Amino acid sequence: MIGMTVATLPTSRRSASPRRRAPQIIEATAMVFAERGFHGATTQDIADVLGIRQASLYYYFSSKEAALELVCLRGVEGFFETGKAIAARPESAQKRLSLLISSHLSPMLDRGNFVKVFLNERQHLPAESRRRIGRWSRGLERIFEQVIEEGVAAGEFRAGLDARLVTLAVLGMCNAASSWYLKENKGVPAIAAEFSNLVIDGLAIRPAKRRPSRR
Amino acid sequence: MIGMTVATLPTSRRSASPRRRAPQIIEATAMVFAERGFHGATTQDIADVLGIRQASLYYYFSSKEAALELVCLRGVEGFFETGKAIAARPESAQKRLSLLISSHLSPMLDRGNFVKVFLNERQHLPAESRRRIGRWSRGLERIFEQVIEEGVAAGEFRAGLDARLVTLAVLGMCNAASSWYLKENKGVPAIAAEFSNLVIDGLAIRPAKRRPSRR
DNA sequence: GACTTATTCTATAGGTCGATAGATAGAATT
């Protein structure tokens, strides 16, 4: 039944697309949730940003929790797929980890509020969607972990390191950026470069440093 | 006036100390705030944990916000002082940074909920106490930053690194531990060791590694 | 045992917020 309508899609019948302002509404929602937290924010706050009445929001989402789910979805989408693609590349573990860090940071630029809400407010999602979204999250962790383990196996990274802890360290480092990205005046590439250097090379000066880039 | 009572402390007059259960009440409050967030938690939730009535809590704090402030205070207290003491030691920047990381992680053990609430919920404090607590926070950041800069000046750390970004990276890494410390089964010393290694030495194997310890 | 202080209780006021129902204005379609 529902599938049929996809084939018989009546896109032609009406040129005026329904819910044209949906992106704008969800953007404002993300902003307000990012600023005050899910429970700290009221639907009135969101409406105020948009200049409409509180009740009008319910034309765009069926409940406040549903709105949170929409925001969180846009906060995670892409991370897993991009990460998987990077991990599968035929390059060194060092290079791939750098790319993972960089790609993990880049959504800060245009989806900072969505990412922030996902990171801080996903705990307040209804049980079902929280588990669904949690799966993606854990999938991404596993990608980092695996690349690190491969780096150890390939002799690029220190043997004996705890890949799980390193993963949590790197992700914690990157995710924290969502909380200070707007205040600090650093570009994403600069952050990514500094973080990569820190993780790959550390702070200490190497006795005989081999420049890995510039092939 | 207030100072006088300290000298004339009437501890002897009454053996029953007032607010004996205060520590227990604040502990339960921290637990509930850590679990559900400040606005997501109700005073009823806290009372349920303690097995008392919701209104009885107001014998121990004057408002929900005041309770948050109490929890946050115990979540930050000590960090700044300990950090300052470590930074002033006459040891290498490497060693001091390792100690800073370690001491920053150790409160996770016995005050995990307080730290977590401070990190995640301090934004909901009333303006005045938020600023006061924010000062300590920024003070601690400056301590990390300074040790890193001293490390660069002393030739221990890479020249040209962005001390501010490295500080944010290290703190983000450490603070994230508050969100996974209970789930993961790692001891604080193991976490501190892995994080120190990561920051000081990085992941990459050194061509000619000098073992810094074991004098 | 009377008195005092500490702690918890009952009851409820007062306010806020999410959500629903139905009306309306305007745009697009026929």
Next chain:
DNA sequence: AATTCTATCTATCGACCTATAGAATAAGTC
């Protein structure tokens, strides 16, 4: 022009939550 669809509005209900007031009980103290 009549009709249908989109988007927003007005009005309001009921639930929940913080905080207060004052009574009641428990735990010493003299």
